Amino acid sequence: MKTPALRHVTLALLCGPFLAALPARAQSAPGQSNPSQSSDDTQLKQVIIFGRHGVRTPILPDTYLDGFSAMLFPTFTDSSGAPLGVGVLTPNGATDETILGSYFRLWLTQEGLLTGHDQADANFVYFRANNTPLITGTATAFWTGMLPTATPHIQVVAQGSDPLFDPVDAGVAQLDYPTAVAAVNGRLGSNPQALATAYAPELALTRSILFDYPVSTTPAPLTPTGKTDVTALPITLGAGDTSLPVTIGGLTQVIEAIDPFVMEYTDGLPDAQVGWGQLTTGSINQTFRLYDLLLDLEFRTPYLASVQSSNLASHIVRSMMQASSGSGIWGALANPSTKVIALIASNTNIVGLAGLFHLDWLLPGYEADVSAPSGALVFELRQSQSSGAYIVRTVYIAQTMDQLRNQTAFTLAAPPPSAPVFIPGCSVDNATFDCPLTTFIGIANQVIDPHSADLVH
Amino acid sequence: MKIQSLRLCALALACACWLTAQAVDDTQLKQVIIFGRHNVRAATAPNTYLDQYSVQQFPDFGVSAGILTPKGEKLEAILGGYYRQWLTKEGLLTGNDTADANFVLFHANVIQRTIDTAQHLWAGLLPGAPVNVQYLTPATVADPLFDPVGAGVAQLNSQVAIDSVNGRLGGNPQALASAYAPEIALARSVLLGYPPGEVPPPQPPKNVIDVADFTTNPIVLTPGTGGAPVNLGGLSTLENVVDPFVMEYADGLPVGWGQLDVGGVSQTARIVNLLLDLDFRTPYLATVQSSNVASHIVRSLVQASTGNPAWGALGNPSTKLIVLIASDVNVCGLAGLFHIDWLLPGYPPDFCAPGGALVFQLRQSKSTGQYLIRASYIAQTFDQLRNLTPLTLDAPPAIAPVFIPNCSAGNATFDCPLTTFVGIANQLIDPHSADFLN
Numbered sequence: 001m002k003t004p005a006l007r008h009v010t011l012a013l014l015c016g017p018f019l020a021a022l023p024a025r026a027q028s029a030p031g032q033s034n035p036s037q038s039s040d041d042t043q044l045k046q047v048i049i050f051g052r053h054g055v056r057t058p059i060l061p062d063t064y065l066d067g068f069s070a071m072l073f074p075t076f077t078d079s080s081g082a083p084l085g086v087g088v089l090t091p092n093g094a095t096d097e098t099i100l101g102s103y104f105r106l107w108l109t110q111e112g113l114l115t116g117h118d119q120a121d122a123n124f125v126y127f128r129a130n131n132t133p134l135i136t137g138t139a140t141a142f143w144t145g146m147l148p149t150a151t152p153h154i155q156v157v158a159q160g161s162d163p164l165f166d167p168v169d170a171g172v173a174q175l176d177y178p179t180a181v182a183a184v185n186g187r188l189g190s191n192p193q194a195l196a197t198a199y200a201p202e203l204a205l206t207r208s209i210l211f212d213y214p215v216s217t218t219p220a221p222l223t224p225t226g227k228t229d230v231t232a233l234p235i236t237l238g239a240g241d242t243s244l245p246v247t248i249g250g251l252t253q254v255i256e257a258i259d260p261f262v263m264e265y266t267d268g269l270p271d272a273q274v275g276w277g278q279l280t281t282g283s284i285n286q287t288f289r290l291y292d293l294l295l296d297l298e299f300r301t302p303y304l305a306s307v308q309s310s311n312l313a314s315h316i317v318r319s320m321m322q323a324s325s326g327s328g329i330w331g332a333l334a335n336p337s338t339k340v341i342a343l344i345a346s347n348t349n350i351v352g353l354a355g356l357f358h359l360d361w362l363l364p365g366y367e368a369d370v371s372a373p374s375g376a377l378v379f380e381l382r383q384s385q386s387s388g389a390y391i392v393r394t395v396y397i398a399q400t401m402d403q404l405r406n407q408t409a410f411t412l413a414a415p416p417p418s419a420p421v422f423i424p425g426c427s428v429d430n431a432t433f434d435c436p437l438t439t440f441i442g443i444a445n446q447v448i449d450p451h452s453a454d455l456v457h
Numbered sequence: 458m459k460i461q462s463l464r465l466c467a468l469a470l471a472c473a474c475w476l477t478a479q480a481v482d483d484t485q486l487k488q489v490i491i492f493g494r495h496n497v498r499a500a501t502a503p504n505t506y507l508d509q510y511s512v513q514q515f516p517d518f519g520v521s522a523g524i525l526t527p528k529g530e531k532l533e534a535i536l537g538g539y540y541r542q543w544l545t546k547e548g549l550l551t552g553n554d555t556a557d558a559n560f561v562l563f564h565a566n567v568i569q570r571t572i573d574t575a576q577h578l579w580a581g582l583l584p585g586a587p588v589n590v591q592y593l594t595p596a597t598v599a600d601p602l603f604d605p606v607g608a609g610v611a612q613l614n615s616q617v618a619i620d621s622v623n624g625r626l627g628g629n630p631q632a633l634a635s636a637y638a639p640e641i642a643l644a645r646s647v648l649l650g651y652p653p654g655e656v657p658p659p660q661p662p663k664n665v666i667d668v669a670d671f672t673t674n675p676i677v678l679t680p681g682t683g684g685a686p687v688n689l690g691g692l693s694t695l696e697n698v699v700d701p702f703v704m705e706y707a708d709g710l711p712v713g714w715g716q717l718d719v720g721g722v723s724q725t726a727r728i729v730n731l732l733l734d735l736d737f738r739t740p741y742l743a744t745v746q747s748s749n750v751a752s753h754i755v756r757s758l759v760q761a762s763t764g765n766p767a768w769g770a771l772g773n774p775s776t777k778l779i780v781l782i783a784s785d786v787n788v789c790g791l792a793g794l795f796h797i798d799w800l801l802p803g804y805p806p807d808f809c810a811p812g813g814a815l816v817f818q819l820r821q822s823k824s825t826g827q828y829l830i831r832a833s834y835i836a837q838t839f840d841q842l843r844n845l846t847p848l849t850l851d852a853p854p855a856i857a858p859v860f861i862p863n864c865s866a867g868n869a870t871f872d873c874p875l876t877t878f879v880g881i882a883n884q885l886i887d888p889h890s891a892d893f894l895n
Contacts, residue, residue: 189857197720
């Protein structure tokens, strides 16, 4: 009994001076000036930004989506009015991404990681994107904001799947599909159809938007002739593929049908075209609980997070070890002097990594654990100037839906919202939830499946 | 693409063989641990408190605050009757209740509703044997299994507790008000007596406190009191006020003054679930608060499998049935520690229903002798509770087989080898938050 008590006392003593230096338990955004940061004795040594692509067009053609709705889905166009393709970064999405990159430029310059000499800084920057135009375009737009006078240099895997973002398809990790189905089924009492009741309010709202009636209408109107009611399709599980490990029946069509809503709003489509004039940010959020549900089941379920996110987690952790040690190591990205690593992929990847480490966040105006367009998990490797010890400080950062829609510019005094993230088993008791690097490596070794990761750079 | 198609075909074949094999379960039940919540009770807060937040008075359950209702007693006996049928079929019970009672351990938390629940579960399960439920006295003492922090077995650092919750909420717990806006709006409409969706929502009468006014009563984190490690300010108040709705439905009362159907009850119960998630499933809090009960459960399973007494186990090596009755906080906490989830028809995911239990079966393969754990979550549905529905093997309560991460196999019952279960338990249980007392 005395030993753990002593341990807590020791921890409290260690934290005491630090807490004394942090009088305000204020929310601490990257780069945000606040009283607590002014006396922070740590120095930023490396940052790893793991982000989702920016605002895009729907991933399916309107001709398909229109089968799910009473009215036609709006067409995303460029400034000349020409239709954009399917699943591509919109011009507004690129602008938003550049705005976010510009904010990171301000913050990283303040932190001393960037100097203002873009050409020189580019030598210490590593950008890697999953190889689709949506994601490489996002990475390029982000670079343009962060290092505007340097030529963007985005690493991609030219052929085949990127083992960082799709390790199963790349052959680095092996997914056992029956186990995948069981792992999800065993979170749902082997009765996935029960989700229809558990999420009845969200499905009712979705149906009312798709079929254009007030959600309170009783009884709910019949499905329009020739249309599919996605909210009534059976929810069943089956073996999926490398893009979606478990098929989930009609819930997939629900996600397909609601996926455009957040993009309609954030791309700045006229109000009348955001859910056909029926959606607010609040109701977009409520429908998106269904999307978050799918991401949770497919990518946060422990078995699936372990198989699908271990390789990425391993590379992130090894990159921080490499930067802290100053020596090149296998399985790390870039080299020991790399200061900024930006990895751009999809919501599935971010949710999966968060699931692996049991991380959660909440940003104003979004659902819990949302993976917003352009949003990123940011891992700061910092070093105490007094002790030399390294820590990891983690935040989730994303523009709000209104900031995306309005293309709101940021300054250090007016940053995008960020959520400091507590890393279970590691974070200590301070306002930024700092996590000693050595402890972080220890928990990473526990959660990463070595059979699902490689040691390739 | 061809390789993948072939792989799927091979999988389909493998599954077909496996499904055939499932028809013959070669395992035998050796021990069961039922870790349950009390059944239907009155609201935990007195009506004089609750009535401050509603335009109409909260209903009278006929018993004092927090006491198991007469219907809750009957429901628990019905559930016990179901367990009796199941365990008799499995050969763990013989029908000779007096003899069987020698191989049964019932342990309840110290408060009336958990003791009474356990006693009625016993009455349904072993009706021919005198009720024998063990519990600590007086009711103010902390049972180390269910309140290890209060009992001094585990130490909770209040500031780390707050940080671990705060760091799931972006350091901004007030943002929960918008993230849960639909549930808060529904609760407010019921409490203040207007149709949900009314625009603009009416102001409350002067003598009624607006429970959704998070400006006056903000959602802020402070050290908890009264059983919860972290108090969430206005959200904790809201949770107290919506808590009776589930019990009103289950007890057969008018629900939310006639404004809530079962779907609405389930939606307001999301607020209860959110609090439970933050206060008991947050990894640090699950570790500190649930390691001791987890340790005792795992050691009891090991003890039964080896046949040798073990420190920190419950009962003795020949104990066939262990029943632990506590509260939703305990069941949710243990689930959080092992990262297990469930879904039962009509309930929100992971809901700890009245009378609901995590059930761990220790089974042994008759061919290999190996031991495995088969876990499920079992509870009466909302309507089975409300209607006092008799339960039989053909008309059972709702049962969710549970997948134990890093352990369960891909079969229909998600069987988990005991040795692997012990291994993951050793990773998840904090030895400084558990004792080795029997």
